[in-house]
Amino acid sequence: MALQLSLRQARELPELRFEPTRKRVRASSGGQVFADSRDAVLVWEPRRVVPQYAFPDDDIRATLSPAGPSEVAERPVSLGPARVLDPSTPFGAHSTEGAALTLQLDGIVLEGAGFRPSDPDLAGYVIVDFAAFDEWREEDEVIVAHPRDPFHRVDVRRGSRHVHIEADSVTLADTKAPRLVFETSLPPRFYLPPSDVDFSRLRESSRESACAYKGRARYWTAADGGRELAWAYEEPLPDAAEIAGYVAFFDEHVDVTLDGERLERPVTPWS
Incomplete structure (x- = not known):
């Protein structure tokens, strides 16, 4: 078997x-x-x-x-x-x-x-x-953050799929040029060009975090200062260089439509 x-x-x-x-x-x-x-x-x-x-x-x-x-x-x-x-x-x-x-x-x-x-x-x-x-x-x-796991991978792939992001029926981002990140044991993440993100709907947070594979990230909350919705690696580590400046959203907290199909919100530690 x-x-x-x-x-x-x-x-x-x-x-x-x-x-x-x-x-x-x-x-x-x-x-x-x-x-x-x-x-x-x-x-x-x-x-x-x-x-x-x-x-x-x-x-x-x-x-x-x-x-x-x-x-x-x-x-x-x-x-x-x-x-x-x-x-x-x-x-x-x-x-x-x-x-x-x-x-x-x-x-x-x-x-x-x-x-x-x-x-x-x-x-x-x-x-x-x-x-x-x-x-x-x-x-x-x-x-940074913790030792890298030799059995853990982070793969960045350029894509042309249509990704639409909403929160409470308000559009936050829309692109046909995402970069998809496939990381072991985590759901795929869509990193979007900053030009395709409506930052007027977001508020920059003071929080930062570190990832052993991607580097240091900064965050944005909802415009009303609610929960964190998005993050970006401005100067990522070499293995994740292709997502520099690109913005990812917590699929756990927003509604993602991929090629016209609404995705279910994943259940993760960030849910």
């Missing part, structure tokens, strides 16, 4: 998973390199949807010590049958057995920024909190 790979991956989500990487990986804070390794591994704790980097003890330049009580979450966290730990979940909410650690180097103290899992296959490794460090590099390239 044939195997649908996405379903197989979903079945393995509750497991502790890891994957070696051939990249040189560095983590820095306050101008100090806390870890520098050619033998790092990517680790997905149970139900975490994005990985964290784990370094061999020998490649960590910081002193390791048990984290204080305030930095130690109950372990393992209680997970319902459908709950996942998305990137907004704090690092301290570990879903596997292990010990929380503090990293200290030249007077810089990162409380609870390390975690040594109890699993024997990861003996001698420490998982570190991506957000605790000022800068991460894979080889000499800076990475």
Whole structure:
């Protein structure tokens, strides 16, 4: 019987998973390199949807010590049958057995920024909190948001399909020159030329976010200041260069008509 790979991956989500990487990986804070390794591994704790980097003890330049009580979450966290730990979940909410650690180097103290899992296959490794460090590099390239998943793809395709966007029966955008983004485990997104977007119906938001694959995004809300409706990457990462300045809408919050057919609103974490 044939195997649908996405379903197989979903079945393995509750497991502790890891994957070696051939990249040189560095983590820095306050101008100090806390870890520098050619033998790092990517680790997905149970139900975490994005990985964290784990370094061999020998490649960590910081002193390791048990984290204080305030930095130690109950372990393992209680997970319902459908709950996942998305990137907004704090690092301290570990879903596997292990010990929380503090990293200290030249007077810089990162409380609870390390975690040594109890699993024997990861003996001698420490998982570190991506957000605790000022800068991460894979080889000499800076990475943002979280480590890139080697099993995650973002494909940008130029299109000529007719995309019409409405909210409360008011047209927000209309184009026949979209750029479609197909990203693993997410619905397709339509990125539209800014010339085909009615910005008088939108209000720029002060919020920004970072994506490990596309870069830093800015947002727009409805004109009345309601919920966020759209975003754009003005200076995307090289792999997403073709969507620079193009505007995408939350299909979860607007009505999308594609080639004359109204699409159902997808159900995602942004719904």
